[in-house]
Amino acid sequence: MPAPHDGNSEGAPARGNDGRKRRDKRERATPSYEVPHFFPHLEPLRERYVKIPWSDSVGRSTTTRIRAQTCPCTKTTFELCAVGGLLHIRRIVTTPNGDLVSESPWLRWPNGKALWRDLLGGRAY
Numbered sequence: 642m643p644a645p646h647d648g649n650s651e652g653a654p655a656r657g658n659d660g661r662k663r664r665d666k667r668e669r670a671t672p673s674y675e676v677p678h679f680f681p682h683l684e685p686l687r688e689r690y691v692k693i694p695w696s697d698s699v700g701r702s703t704t705t706r707i708r709a710q711t712c713p714c715t716k717t718t719f720e721l722c723a724v725g726g727l728l729h730i731r732r733i734v735t736t737p738n739g740d741l742v743s744e745s746p747w748l749r750w751p752n753g754k755a756l757w758r759d760l761l762g763g764r765a766y
């Protein structure tokens with residue numbers, strides 16, 4: 642005999658109009674590589690923005706973790722990289738002769754994340 646639905650039991654399947662309202666959007670998780678433009682694009686650059694002092698990349702170390710990236714559909718893409726407790730942004734410009742990689746200063750996490758947000762929001766470049 643079915644248990645009475647008291648609304649407190651965790652894990653009880655949602656029924657009727659309870660939840661699952663946006664089923665149409667993401668019926669199941671789709672791998673990101675199958676979704677075009679899954680990663681964010683940069684917003685248009687604001688009139689006033691912070692110039693990021695890009696410098697030549699010293700190369701990605703084996704301990705580099707990519708925390709976020711921009712959409713690969715553009716010629717210039719960016720990666721937010723974490724190494725040893727610091728964050729930096731890598732800028733990758735695709736050219737016929739190969740990728741040109743430069744990187745932002747290495748920053749503490751709050752500053753690195755703020756810089757990433759500013760980059761995405763058109764407030765830094």
Ligand SMILES: [Zn+2]
Nearest residue numbers: 678712713714
């Ligand atoms: Zn895109």
